[in-house]
Amino acid sequence: MVDAGKRPPSGTAVALLAGVSQKTVSRVFNNEPSVTEETRTRVLAAAQQLGYRPNGAARALLTGRHDRIGVVSLSTAHYGPSSLLVALERAARRANYSLIVANSFDDDASGIKAAVDNLLVQGVDAIILSEPIDDGEAPITVDVPVLTLGGAPSVQAPTVLSMPAAEGGAAATEVTRHLLALGHRTVHHIAGPQRWWAARERQRSWHEALTATNAAVPQALTGDWTPRSGYELGRELARDPDVTAIFAANDDMAIGAIHALHEAGRQVPGDVSVAGFDDIPLAAHVTPPLTTVSTDNAELAENGLHYLTAFLADPDHVPAAPQTHQHRIIVRNSTGPPPT
Amino acid sequence: MVDAGKRPPSGTAVALLAGVSQKTVSRVFNNEPSVTEETRTRVLAAAQQLGYRPNGAARALLTGRHDRIGVVSLSTAHYGPSSLLVALERAARRANYSLIVANSFDDDASGIKAAVDNLLVQGVDAIILSEPIDDGEAPITVDVPVLTLGGAPSVQAPTVLSMPAAEGGAAATEVTRHLLALGHRTVHHIAGPQRWWAARERQRSWHEALTATNAAVPQALTGDWTPRSGYELGRELARDPDVTAIFAANDDMAIGAIHALHEAGRQVPGDVSVAGFDDIPLAAHVTPPLTTVSTDNAELAENGLHYLTAFLADPDHVPAAPQTHQHRIIVRNSTGPPPT
DNA sequence: CCCCACGATGACTACGTAGTCGCTATGTCT
DNA sequence: AGACATAGCGACTACGTAGTCATCGTGGGG
Numbered sequence: 001m002v003d004a005g006k007r008p009p010s011g012t013a014v015a016l017l018a019g020v021s022q023k024t025v026s027r028v029f030n031n032e033p034s035v036t037e038e039t040r041t042r043v044l045a046a047a048q049q050l051g052y053r054p055n056g057a058a059r060a061l062l063t064g065r066h067d068r069i070g071v072v073s074l075s076t077a078h079y080g081p082s083s084l085l086v087a088l089e090r091a092a093r094r095a096n097y098s099l100i101v102a103n104s105f106d107d108d109a110s111g112i113k114a115a116v117d118n119l120l121v122q123g124v125d126a127i128i129l130s131e132p133i134d135d136g137e138a139p140i141t142v143d144v145p146v147l148t149l150g151g152a153p154s155v156q157a158p159t160v161l162s163m164p165a166a167e168g169g170a171a172a173t174e175v176t177r178h179l180l181a182l183g184h185r186t187v188h189h190i191a192g193p194q195r196w197w198a199a200r201e202r203q204r205s206w207h208e209a210l211t212a213t214n215a216a217v218p219q220a221l222t223g224d225w226t227p228r229s230g231y232e233l234g235r236e237l238a239r240d241p242d243v244t245a246i247f248a249a250n251d252d253m254a255i256g257a258i259h260a261l262h263e264a265g266r267q268v269p270g271d272v273s274v275a276g277f278d279d280i281p282l283a284a285h286v287t288p289p290l291t292t293v294s295t296d297n298a299e300l301a302e303n304g305l306h307y308l309t310a311f312l313a314d315p316d317h318v319p320a321a322p323q324t325h326q327h328r329i330i331v332r333n334s335t336g337p338p339p340t
Numbered sequence: 341m342v343d344a345g346k347r348p349p350s351g352t353a354v355a356l357l358a359g360v361s362q363k364t365v366s367r368v369f370n371n372e373p374s375v376t377e378e379t380r381t382r383v384l385a386a387a388q389q390l391g392y393r394p395n396g397a398a399r400a401l402l403t404g405r406h407d408r409i410g411v412v413s414l415s416t417a418h419y420g421p422s423s424l425l426v427a428l429e430r431a432a433r434r435a436n437y438s439l440i441v442a443n444s445f446d447d448d449a450s451g452i453k454a455a456v457d458n459l460l461v462q463g464v465d466a467i468i469l470s471e472p473i474d475d476g477e478a479p480i481t482v483d484v485p486v487l488t489l490g491g492a493p494s495v496q497a498p499t500v501l502s503m504p505a506a507e508g509g510a511a512a513t514e515v516t517r518h519l520l521a522l523g524h525r526t527v528h529h530i531a532g533p534q535r536w537w538a539a540r541e542r543q544r545s546w547h548e549a550l551t552a553t554n555a556a557v558p559q560a561l562t563g564d565w566t567p568r569s570g571y572e573l574g575r576e577l578a579r580d581p582d583v584t585a586i587f588a589a590n591d592d593m594a595i596g597a598i599h600a601l602h603e604a605g606r607q608v609p610g611d612v613s614v615a616g617f618d619d620i621p622l623a624a625h626v627t628p629p630l631t632t633v634s635t636d637n638a639e640l641a642e643n644g645l646h647y648l649t650a651f652l653a654d655p656d657h658v659p660a661a662p663q664t665h666q667h668r669i670i671v672r673n674s675t676g677p678p679p680t
Numbered sequence: 681c682c683c684c685a686c687g688a689t690g691a692c693t694a695c696g697t698a699g700t701c702g703c704t705a706t707g708t709c710t
Numbered sequence: 711a712g713a714c715a716t717a718g719c720g721a722c723t724a725c726g727t728a729g730t731c732a733t734c735g736t737g738g739g740g
Contacts, residue, residue, distance in 0.1 A: 008483050021720045056463045057400035058696035061725050082422040098462050100440045103429050122438050123396045143348050227625040259625040285567040285599040287627040361690045398726035401695050
């Protein structure tokens with residue numbers, strides 16, 4: 001005997017009590033046909049009485065399926081990843097999957113590879129990379145399908161599904177254009193940590209929008225997503241009288257920057273326009289209400305998970321990658337024409 | 341044969357390649373003594389070559405341990421629960437546990453019970469109730485230890501550990517006292533959804549602080565944690581000229597309320613003082629910077645998880661419940677004396 | 681110089697589930 | 711009425727791992 005403590009009741013115990021075979025108990029719990037209604041109720045009664053629950057580990061060992069999906073994320077403390085994770089969990093539950101999370105923290109030496117290894121030992125049917133990471137490490141070898149939300153990751157897997165990567169791209173371009181259209185000569189950028197694909201993508205699109213209109217491209221400043229970093233970088237920008245428009249890679253940094261600008265006596269949007277990204281719930285309620293980009297993480301999660309589970313259910317008939325979700329620019333009062 | 345697809349390599353395959361027995365492979369991967377350095381390296385080389393990873397399901401089936409902890413939460417979209425979850429995952433990883441999350445959404449009929457069942461079928465060594473829920477349902481029967489962060493849940497389990505429930509209590513009292521000390525006759529309250537223990541606890545403490553000083557106890561308004569609900573309730577409060585101080589159960593609602601007050605032409609803190617709860621990173625950067633309560637979720641998670649894993653490792657020598665974490669009231673500019 | 685202790689390893693087994701196949705009883709069709 | 715399909719169920723087995731115990735070889739003490 002391996003375990004001295006009392007184990008939960010097994011299907012065999014239920015079978016014994018119900019006067020049937022273990023196999024019949026299995027049939028009942030898997031809703032297989034060919035079971036009399038009468039035996040079914042008898043088995044269920046016995047199971048109820050013993051408090052029986054099927055043992056997922058045994059099932060997984062036998063079938064190779066875990067009904068579990070691993071998610072690798074980069075610290076879900078921020079609003080974007082966090083809301084995405086919640087949406088994923090909700091969608092997964094609906095598809096009868098559980099979610100197991102592995103974060104890779106910035107301050108944590110053990111990188112993505114450790115997180116992935118962890119998931120694989122636990123047993124997952126697939127892995128979702130919520131942020132295609134580019135640590136510059138050697139590609140990670142994985143033996144389950146991988147779904148990546150965004151750009152292509154450096155992963156070697158039997159199958160790599162990918163949600164269309166339009167993500168921030170189009171929207172960041174649009175925000176920049178919006179500011180230029182208001183009359184700003186150029187737009188400054190507070191970027192996110194370059195380790196994040198979303199940060200790189202937004203910066204790239206900003207850059208593109210500027211060069212497309214022959215606007216000068218100022219040096220981008222790099223924050224860490226926190227309002228504090230936005231505040232600090234905002235103080236730098238506040239010193240430069242040429243700065244009239246700022247696009248921050250997320251709302252938190254945008255609000256931090258506005259704080260710094262106010263402190264320096266510069267009006268928003270009178271003197272400087274500021275736009276963010278994410279449309280956090282607070283964005284509409286800060287002063288001034290923030291122009292930003294609304295990302296439909298719920299839809300992204302829903303589509304991505306549906307895509308993935310469809311593939312898992314039938315690898316031969318993979319549906320087309322779902323259409324990119326919509327990003328909408330939300331113009332509020334933090335952006336306006338430059339001072340004359 | 342059950343599964344037609346190719347399965348990942350097993351320990352037996354590694355053993356075959358390394359010219360040892362499966363048991364020796366097991367020994368190597370569990371760092372058992374009594375293995376020659378030479379065989380160890382040979383086994384590891386073979387494992388590396390085949391891309392072998394131990395099968396967690398098989399191990400769990402045999403040993404009854406999963407190295408996995410389930411977390412039941414009420415929608416981790418909000419800052420409090422979300423940051424707590426991240427901290428839990430970090431602490432769990434350090435203790436060599438994985439985290440598996442099950443949310444119970446407000447708009448979701450399947451309640452806590454479904455979430456817990458889910459976790460138990462998946463297989464977990466323990467369950468953490470990050471919010472002791474009181475759905476008024478019959479107590480849930482669980483066959484693994486339960487750790488609850490906060491008040492006692494209606495759960496029947498072999499062991500129920502509980503982190504000291506001082507949580508919001510003392511701090512909410514302190515905030516209310518702070519406002520009274522500034523000279524306010526009473527303090528209005530925007531509460532959170534009553535399904536959440538934290539919401540009830542904060543409301544209770546607010547109530548207590550008022551009655552303790554014989555202040556009038558206004559009817560509490562109940563929001564849903566979102567800034568929007570704070571805004572809407574704030575509009576109601578803004579109409580009442582007697583309202584000079586508001587304590588909102590979280591920062592988001594506080595900021596929403598400030599928005600409504602500003603819109604109604606009432607100055608904060610000149611006309612009305614507003615305090616929040618959580619000390620979200622944005623709290624210091626909104627206008628005006630928010631007086632709030634800083635909760636050390638990282639410490640709570642760390643202590644709670646350590647407490648739990650210590651118990652799992654040796655149920656006979658349970659350490660004392662860790663000391664309640666510190667809550668600090670952070671006074672910023674959103675609170676001040678009432679208008680004269 | 682023999683016996684024994686001990687280190688290193690292998691054979692065997694159980695964990696709980698679901699696939700496969702075989703058996704029995706009950707129709708059903710000709 | 712006899713051959714045969716079919717529904718309902720059970721016996722047997724494999725999945726990959728780690729506990730238990732047996733086995734082999736080697737070095738040291740009597």
